Amino acid sequence: MDCDVAIIGCGPAGIQAAIHAARRKVSVVLIGKPGNSAMYGARIENYFGIPGAMNGDMILKNGMSQAKIFGCKILEKNIISASNEGPSFMLTTEDDEDIHAKSVIIATGISRKELNVPGEKTLYGKGVSFCAVCDCGFYRGKTVLIIGDETEAAVSAELMTRYASKVYWVYRTINASQNVVVKASNAGVEMINSDVKSIIGSEKVESVILEDGSTIQTDGVFIELGAKSSADIAMDLDVIPRTDDTIKVDDGCATDVPGVFACGDVTGKPWQVARAVGQGCVAGTSAAEYVKGLQQ
DSSP: OEEEEEEEOOSHHHHHHHHHHHHTTOOEEEESOGGGSTTTTOEEEEETTEEEEEEHHHHHHHHHHHHHHTTOEEEOOOEEEEEEOSSSEEEEETTOOEEEEEEEEEOOOOOOOOOOOTTTTTTBTTTEESOHHHHGGGGTTSEEEEEOSSHHHHHHHHHHTTTOSEEEEEESSOOSOHHHHHHHHHTTOEEEESOEEEEEESSSEEEEEETTSOEEEOSEEEEOOSSSOHHHHHHHTTOOOOTTSOOOOOTTSBOSSTTEEEOGGGGOSOOOHHHHHHHHHHHHHHHHHHHHHHHO
């Protein structure tokens, strides 16, 4: 699929960016699952024009409807890889659909969801990681365990089979695309339907304890609880995130890489809907104008 502007993230920033980009008569594709947004399932209060509280799900639904009115195409899928092909960009979804875009807006929100079990914080950097893509090279010939229900867990599990000698994937309910689950299984990943109760180790990760009390010996634990993180996507596109994984942008929401923009929580605090929507407006407008500039 070809488009002018591809927007990654179906939260308030991404949807607002889609509305404003599409209004400027460029082709726009919005990619992401509303359920991954922090607004999904939340009660939104003290927002301009909304007295009292409103259900976040409804705001997202209404926003997506607005984007469609202006011609935006919406793909409720996760992105599993991205690349800067200069002067264009390519994004690949969990069902292997390729999207070629002249400009990309990263609006994925805050990443790095925590598991919140004993050992997770104390062993972070000592075998506990939130990024298989970043740390895969450290586990050649070793045993690793992936935790998560979403697409990124499946993709990370399949990736680690190219490095580790043994890969476990522990999940509660699989919410990932069947396409990436099959790839992980075919690659030799051992899938375990369970919860992780604790991560054990002193100087480094040694094992994990499952909900039934059983123990799995492992050298590394990768916590992948959501879709591909904003930091991972940014690096795929040659954008270097800050140390806290946020993305630096200018007043037009442009990154240091021409054609790549970012908006919303991924650019830093305050993490408020009002700021996300405002930046979405700016990013959508800037991306559309960037594409039009290429056409002149």
